[in-house]
Amino acid sequence: xxxxxxxxxxxxxxxxxxxxxxxxxxxxxxxxxxxxxxxxxxxxxxxxxxxxxxxxxxxxxxxxxxxxxxxxxxxxxxxxxxxxxxxxxxxxxxxxxxxxxxxxxxxxxxxxxxxxxxxxxxxxxxxxxxxxxxxxxxxxxxxxxxxxxxxxxxxxxxxxxxxxxxxxxxxxxxxxxxx
Numbered sequence: 470x471x472x473x474x475x476x477x478x479x480x481x482x483x484x485x486x487x488x489x490x491x492x493x494x495x496x497x498x499x500x501x502x503x504x505x506x507x508x509x510x511x512x513x514x515x516x517x518x519x520x521x522x523x524x525x526x527x528x529x530x531x532x533x534x535x536x537x538x539x540x541x542x543x544x545x546x547x548x549x550x551x552x553x554x555x556x557x558x559x560x561x562x563x564x565x566x567x568x569x570x571x572x573x574x575x576x577x578x579x580x581x582x583x584x585x586x587x588x589x590x591x592x593x594x595x596x597x598x599x600x601x602x603x604x605x606x607x608x609x610x611x612x613x614x615x616x617x618x619x620x621x622x623x624x625x626x627x628x629x630x631x632x633x634x635x636x637x638x639x640x641x642x643x644x645x646x647x648x
Contacts, residue, residue, distance in 0.1 A: 488580040505624040512584035526612040547604035561646040587615035591639040
């Protein structure tokens with residue numbers, strides 16, 4: 470069983486990297502409330518089950534995808550229980566098939582490791598190299614659960630604040646799809 474701390478409503482005492490610091494500083498500056506937990510390394514959606522229970526909100530699935538030529542990149546957010554299908558994603562986006570970006574691309578483009586990508590990672594993409602794609606169903610709840618840009622920290626924040634305050638701060642305009 471994965472370790473999940475009691476919930477906190479303050480920032481971490483120590484940041485793991487620049488993006489981690491930037492995420493929390495941005496949330497505080499934008500007055501976006503959050504509830505966070507510290508965890509063991511959580512890489513898979515199965516690891517997120519106990520985290521979701523502690524936070525009392527589902528943790529979304531976030532994937533960095535790219536086209537075959539690796540010239541277009543998509544940060545796709547969907548619900549945890551939906552299996553990912555490149556065919557369904559490509560059909561909804563009206564594009565050719567996509568594949569998963571590499572771990573190296575994830576780190577260089579979004580400053581995160583495999584298992585820690587989230588919309589919060591877009592703070593690391595001021596040049597807008599990554600297109601944000603959101604599954605409408607993942608944003609229907611009052612709270613949004615995701616990684617805090619590390620594999621050992623997860624949080625929930627109001628979905629409305631994420632969409633109306635945080636995303637405009639990153640400059641990324643999402644494409645909304647249903648898959």
